[in-house]
Amino acid sequence: MKVVSLQDLKKIKEETESRMKLRNEGSLETGSETCGIEKGTEHIQILTCGGTGCKASDSAAIVDRMQECLEQFGVADKVEVITTGCFGFCEKGPIVKIMPDNTFYTKVKPEDAVEIVKEHVIGGRRVQRLLYVDPETNQPVSDSAHMNFYRKQVRIALRNCGLIDPENINEYVARDGYSALADCLLSKTPAEVIDVVKRSGLRGRGGAGFPTGNKWEFASKSQSDIKYVVCNADEGDPGAFMDRSIMEGDPNSIIEAMAICGYAIGAKYGLIYVRAEYPLAIHRLQTAISQAHELGLLGDNILGTDFCFDITIRYGAGAFVCGEETALIHSMEGKRGEPTLKPPFPAVEGYKKYPTNVNNVETWANIPVIFQKGAEWFASIGTEKSKGTKVFALAGKINNVGLIEVPMGTTLREVIYEIGGGIKDGKQFKAVQTGGPSGGCLTEKHLDIPIDYESLAAAGSMMGSGGMIVMDEDNCMVQVARFYLGFIVEESCGKCSPCRIGNKRMLEILDKIVAGKGTVEDLAKLEELALVIKDTALCGLGQTSPNPVLSTLSNFRDEYMEHVVEKKCRAKQCTSMLSYEIIPDKCVGCHLCANNCPVDAISGELRKPHSIDQTKCIKCGTCMGNCRLHAISLK
Amino acid sequence: MEQNKINLTIDNRPVSVEKGTTILDAAKSCGIEIPTLCHINLEGTCVNNHPASCRMCVVEVAGRRNLAPACATACMEGMEVHTNSLRVLNARRVILELILSNHPHDCLICPKSGNCELQTLAKKLKIHEAPYEGGEKSCHPVDKSVSIVRDMNKCILCRRCETMCNDVQTVGAIGATGRGFDTTVGPAFGLKLSESECTYCGQCVAVCPVGALTEVDNTGKLIRDLANPEKVVIVQTAPAVRVAIGEEFGYPAGTIVTGKLVSALKKLGFDYVFDTDFAADLTIMEEGTELLDRLQRFLSGDKSVKLPILTSCCPAWVNFFEHQFPDMLDIPSTARSPQQMFGSIAKTYWAEKMGIPREKLVVVSVMPCLAKKYECGRDEFKVNGNPDVDYSISTRELAALIKEANMDLASFEDSDFDAPLGASTGASVIFGATGGVMEAALRTAYEVYTGKTLEKVDFTAVRGLEGIRQADIDLDGFTLKVGIAHGLGNARRMLEDIRSGKSQFHAIEIMACPGGCIGGGGQPLHHGNVEILNARQKAVYVEDMNKPLRKSHENPYIKQLYEEFLGKPLSEKAHHLLHTNYFNKAD
Numbered sequence A: 001m002k003v004v005s006l007q008d009l010k011k012i013k014e015e016t017e018s019r020m021k022l023r024n025e026g027s028l029e030t031g032s033e034t035c036g037i038e039k040g041t042e043h044i045q046i047l048t049c050g051g052t053g054c055k056a057s058d059s060a061a062i063v064d065r066m067q068e069c070l071e072q073f074g075v076a077d078k079v080e081v082i083t084t085g086c087f088g089f090c091e092k093g094p095i096v097k098i099m100p101d102n103t104f105y106t107k108v109k110p111e112d113a114v115e116i117v118k119e120h121v122i123g124g125r126r127v128q129r130l131l132y133v134d135p136e137t138n139q140p141v142s143d144s145a146h147m148n149f150y151r152k153q154v155r156i157a158l159r160n161c162g163l164i165d166p167e168n169i170n171e172y173v174a175r176d177g178y179s180a181l182a183d184c185l186l187s188k189t190p191a192e193v194i195d196v197v198k199r200s201g202l203r204g205r206g207g208a209g210f211p212t213g214n215k216w217e218f219a220s221k222s223q224s225d226i227k228y229v230v231c232n233a234d235e236g237d238p239g240a241f242m243d244r245s246i247m248e249g250d251p252n253s254i255i256e257a258m259a260i261c262g263y264a265i266g267a268k269y270g271l272i273y274v275r276a277e278y279p280l281a282i283h284r285l286q287t288a289i290s291q292a293h294e295l296g297l298l299g300d301n302i303l304g305t306d307f308c309f310d311i312t313i314r315y316g317a318g319a320f321v322c323g324e325e326t327a328l329i330h331s332m333e334g335k336r337g338e339p340t341l342k343p344p345f346p347a348v349e350g351y352k353k354y355p356t357n358v359n360n361v362e363t364w365a366n367i368p369v370i371f372q373k374g375a376e377w378f379a380s381i382g383t384e385k386s387k388g389t390k391v392f393a394l395a396g397k398i399n400n401v402g403l404i405e406v407p408m409g410t411t412l413r414e415v416i417y418e419i420g421g422g423i424k425d426g427k428q429f430k431a432v433q434t435g436g437p438s439g440g441c442l443t444e445k446h447l448d449i450p451i452d453y454e455s456l457a458a459a460g461s462m463m464g465s466g467g468m469i470v471m472d473e474d475n476c477m478v479q480v481a482r483f484y485l486g487f488i489v490e491e492s493c494g495k496c497s498p499c500r501i502g503n504k505r506m507l508e509i510l511d512k513i514v515a516g517k518g519t520v521e522d523l524a525k526l527e528e529l530a531l532v533i534k535d536t537a538l539c540g541l542g543q544t545s546p547n548p549v550l551s552t553l554s555n556f557r558d559e560y561m562e563h564v565v566e567k568k569c570r571a572k573q574c575t576s577m578l579s580y581e582i583i584p585d586k587c588v589g590c591h592l593c594a595n596n597c598p599v600d601a602i603s604g605e606l607r608k609p610h611s612i613d614q615t616k617c618i619k620c621g622t623c624m625g626n627c628r629l630h631a632i633s634l635k
Numbered sequence B: 001m002e003q004n005k006i007n008l009t010i011d012n013r014p015v016s017v018e019k020g021t022t023i024l025d026a027a028k029s030c031g032i033e034i035p036t037l038c039h040i041n042l043e044g045t046c047v048n049n050h051p052a053s054c055r056m057c058v059v060e061v062a063g064r065r066n067l068a069p070a071c072a073t074a075c076m077e078g079m080e081v082h083t084n085s086l087r088v089l090n091a092r093r094v095i096l097e098l099i100l101s102n103h104p105h106d107c108l109i110c111p112k113s114g115n116c117e118l119q120t121l122a123k124k125l126k127i128h129e130a131p132y133e134g135g136e137k138s139c140h141p142v143d144k145s146v147s148i149v150r151d152m153n154k155c156i157l158c159r160r161c162e163t164m165c166n167d168v169q170t171v172g173a174i175g176a177t178g179r180g181f182d183t184t185v186g187p188a189f190g191l192k193l194s195e196s197e198c199t200y201c202g203q204c205v206a207v208c209p210v211g212a213l214t215e216v217d218n219t220g221k222l223i224r225d226l227a228n229p230e231k232v233v234i235v236q237t238a239p240a241v242r243v244a245i246g247e248e249f250g251y252p253a254g255t256i257v258t259g260k261l262v263s264a265l266k267k268l269g270f271d272y273v274f275d276t277d278f279a280a281d282l283t284i285m286e287e288g289t290e291l292l293d294r295l296q297r298f299l300s301g302d303k304s305v306k307l308p309i310l311t312s313c314c315p316a317w318v319n320f321f322e323h324q325f326p327d328m329l330d331i332p333s334t335a336r337s338p339q340q341m342f343g344s345i346a347k348t349y350w351a352e353k354m355g356i357p358r359e360k361l362v363v364v365s366v367m368p369c370l371a372k373k374y375e376c377g378r379d380e381f382k383v384n385g386n387p388d389v390d391y392s393i394s395t396r397e398l399a400a401l402i403k404e405a406n407m408d409l410a411s412f413e414d415s416d417f418d419a420p421l422g423a424s425t426g427a428s429v430i431f432g433a434t435g436g437v438m439e440a441a442l443r444t445a446y447e448v449y450t451g452k453t454l455e456k457v458d459f460t461a462v463r464g465l466e467g468i469r470q471a472d473i474d475l476d477g478f479t480l481k482v483g484i485a486h487g488l489g490n491a492r493r494m495l496e497d498i499r500s501g502k503s504q505f506h507a508i509e510i511m512a513c514p515g516g517c518i519g520g521g522g523q524p525l526h527h528g529n530v531e532i533l534n535a536r537q538k539a540v541y542v543e544d545m546n547k548p549l550r551k552s553h554e555n556p557y558i559k560q561l562y563e564e565f566l567g568k569p570l571s572e573k574a575h576h577l578l579h580t581n582y583f584n585k586a587d
Helices: A006-021 A025-029 A052-056 A059-072 A110-122 A169-174 A179-187 A190-200 A212-221 A242-249 A251-265 A279-295 A325-332 A361-373 A375-379 A412-419 A453-458 A477-491 A497-514 A520-536 A540-544 A547-555 A557-566 A592-596 A622-626 B023-029 B086-101 B117-124 B160-168 B203-207 B219-226 B245-249 B258-268 B276-299 B315-324 B338-354 B371-375 B395-404 B426-432 B436-450 B488-499 B530-546 B556-566 B572-578
Strands: A044-049 A079-084 A096-099 A103-105 A228-233 A269-275 A310-316 A356-360 A389-396 A402-407 A429-434 A440-442 A467-472 A580-582 A632-634 B005-010 B013-018 B040-042 B047-049 B058-061 B080-082 B148-150 B175-177 B184-186 B213-215 B232-237 B272-275 B361-367 B391-394 B468-475 B478-486 B507-511
Touching: A006 A169, A006 A179, A044 A052, A044 A059, A044 A110, A052 A059, A052 A279, A059 A079, A059 A110, A096 A110, A103 A110, A169 A251, A169 A279, A179 A251, A179 A361, A190 A212, A190 A251, A190 A361, A190 A375, A212 A251, A212 A356, A228 A251, A228 A325, A228 A361, A242 A251, A242 A279, A242 A361, A242 A389, A251 A269, A251 A279, A251 A310, A251 A356, A251 A361, A269 A279, A269 A325, A279 A310, A310 A325, A325 A356, A356 A361, A361 A375, A361 A389, A389 A412, A389 A429, A402 A412, A412 A429, A429 A477, A429 A547, A440 A477, A440 A547, A477 A497, A477 A547, A477 A557, A497 A520, A497 A540, A497 A557, A497 B086, A520 A540, A520 A547, A520 A557, A520 B086, A547 A557, A580 A622, A592 A622, A622 A632, B005 B023, B013 B023, B023 B058, B023 B080, B047 B160, B058 B086, B086 B117, B160 B175, B160 B203, B160 B488, B203 B213, B219 B232, B219 B361, B219 B391, B219 B395, B232 B258, B232 B276, B232 B338, B245 B395, B258 B272, B258 B395, B272 B276, B276 B338, B276 B426, B276 B436, B276 B556, B276 B572, B315 B371, B315 B488, B338 B361, B338 B371, B338 B556, B338 B572, B361 B371, B361 B395, B371 B391, B391 B395, B426 B436, B426 B530, B436 B468, B436 B478, B436 B507, B468 B488, B478 B488, B488 B507, B556 B572
Parallel strands: A044 A079, A228 A269, A228 A356, A269 A310, A389 A467, B005 B080, B232 B272, B232 B361, B361 B391, B478 B507
Antiparallel strands: A044 A096, A096 A103, A389 A402, A429 A440, A429 A467, A580 A632, B005 B013, B040 B047, B058 B080, B148 B213, B175 B184, B468 B478
């Protein structure tokens, strides 16, 4: 069936309503009453996370086992198993949710399926051992609404992730999907559409935070018969998976948004540039595109209007720099993925020299909601200059690793301690890295700054695309800077000299420092190089590449100084500066350490304290691991 | 007019420039030279490389967060530019130190020493220390083809060569591969140049600012042969050499030094100094006759005749169509290039006359070209493994050799080429510039076709530096449509039009290098100065004017050659010695 009018869209929504009823936002608040076939529940849905993370933990097998059990117990006609996108709480995955009672099961294994079906789905009794246990109260929590991880979140971009079946466009439509496109096409002029986006205050979620409405306006003003709308899905920050989750969990939101933009700027063609390492995201996008085609929501004369729009997918080979829009465009053109100088901006001269508007996945995902709920509603969320929410991939030494979405203006402390549940193993917080390899490391003193573009930049970091990595006392900040710089050196396209050679030289200096051979002059050299690279590199990647070094140099200078002056690494990460020593009082001379030492660095008479020859020791730590009496210390 | 003017200040000096002018050009207009490395702009030859990647030209623009590359930043109204602030000077120094940190410091033995833009810049910025000593350096094997040596360890990734090879020449033999610190420029998959589509046009060498791309140096071989009493060593010099080699000895561009060049060659010890121009006249006889033959057959309705006829003097162009247009191998003239015609005649006609056995005779050519090194090694130009032309040296190599022998071109009196292979007409001299071969052919074709005397020999319609030119030439009632292209990118466009049937020419001249041979890959480096090409071109036509004879068929020694040896143009003997065939190199 082709959707040619608003009525057709509404009809799909109504038809799918019964499926979606169980998952309505209202039912998310369901309290203690559990559902169960034996309790008379007529219709139950089992939602299983089908994101890449949970799939890696065998969530597809959970779905299969569930289905088998349902059939085995003869309840398959009343119970549906639905694969959704990511729920976000990846630390506890695979996640399984039972609807309508909104029970949230964590770390589910395929073998748990039979118990969930038998006990809960049929018997109406929750499987207690699979429930999330609140670390503070030590009490099981049955639904996400009562978990700290979710409580402070506001899910706009992630609104459908973990809720709908991303491979069923009707479920998206039932969640008011494509109503924004219909609204734009049927009752707004392109200028009005751009005006809504401008008024919403939405800024680019890819990192730089350029006002999206202005970007659209530039592209709309470029005169050309052919224009392109591009979705930048070349997510590449280490540990970041915001865009992947949106593509996997709610691909239609991107398609709808791109079509809206196409209408606004006068483009008929959309391109999604996605890295080939995201096969599931690609599959879901392909499915969504073909379903949208079947419904006539892509293609010619969309919703009975003159507007025609089509989307094709382009695969990236995984170069980080291709997230930079000019490099991305070159890559799509089949050229080497290298940035070129702006101006000309893509809005004037982009893909194949035609005006092109490039937005990031998360930016796109916000667009339909802005039209559904209004620019003013969106602008009411967040801070004065940063509107709406931001998705972060929370990772590192934090209890609740996962994908979160918070209103702009939320503090880092709220994210780390409330949503993130604090530092793992009760250790001391040391730093939080935002903005990926281009960002910076912030410290305790920055924890109360609100998360928005300006505040993070003022603190020496940046919003970036949403990586947030938490570090504790065991992280050596020189090593952290070295890690990020190593990433940049690996990912630099090699075009401009400051980035190509400068970052390599900086990395060599850091290598020298962690090897215990650094000098105070090296720190000055590092700083000079960093500032020149920032000042002269060609593209955004190069210009921000020294940020991890600059921010650690400024916030953790004492640690650098310890490395170069005292040759000491307080986090005990720089092995060159460490020595394994045997505590004579504790050593009983069992010889176990010596037997296991791969380089014969340990000697001593049996039953007498042994000693380690530091000139031979390779600092592998095998001795320490083998000593049962904790007689070996690391200094 | 005034609305299009942009007013700004550069180093506190008010400047007014056209809209779209870069800061670099605006600064140049008021005498401020901002250092550059990657940028090169050859106006009029469509060569403009400004990737803004070396970042040497960064300047401070008031109100801008970071420094701006002057080569690629357009002037804006009210802009306040500082080209020598402390911030700028420091950044430039650090960037140059970085570039030098990944560049070998073996300038003493580098072929580019003294002519290296990086060296000049290091001197200018007074870099006397290597602050990143001990850091990793790029490590790539040196790739030596018969014409070009690639030492990518010296490459600074200005990517001029890549622009030349891809955008200007559309050959696509080299491009950037790898990324980050490992980035290098070369053929795909790490292949050697000899395994790529390289035409050896040498334009990459001509624009390389450092010693990463250089020619194969044959002067060592030459010195050994000159010193060998068993050998008779003769030399031929191409038309474009005489208008350019003076530059290496301090003469202004475009100075004609033919006589001094001959003296220097004799002084160097060549037994006979001949002229490729002689063979150029011979080329016109063969190629011109072939044109008229094809034309007459075509006009009489012979469907098997292919038109247009394409010139085949340029070896890079021959390589280009063998690689890129293998379906059109029957269109170019079968006439060998002047270099090869010379070698063939020298080792047969002349050697027999002089009683010199082939194996004792060494034929050397001095060429503005690097592809000539490849051409003389082609199997079809060898007799029992002995090449007609033993080897070729470039204009630059000859200049270096003269200097090595403690000689200065300026100190020589003029001498004449030796007879008989040194005699030439004005028609042959203009082979050095784009359009010249066509013009020379027209001078002869007109008289042969019409049987009348051509009074006005200057066909100015075919001259110039425009990439693709066309002209209708009246041959006494018959309109001959001719086309001219220089630069392989223009050649490609022309060829594609022929293939699609869009273009209707009778004859086309193609030269691989911008400007023709005067801009060849073996010429003194022009460092991006298009004025040098203009001056050389002008000189070529002056030399033509100075010649008493200006039509190839009037060359008395050419007439003698046909009478004594070849018979007539396109004779069986001429076919055997002066013509060739082409190979499909696409696979």
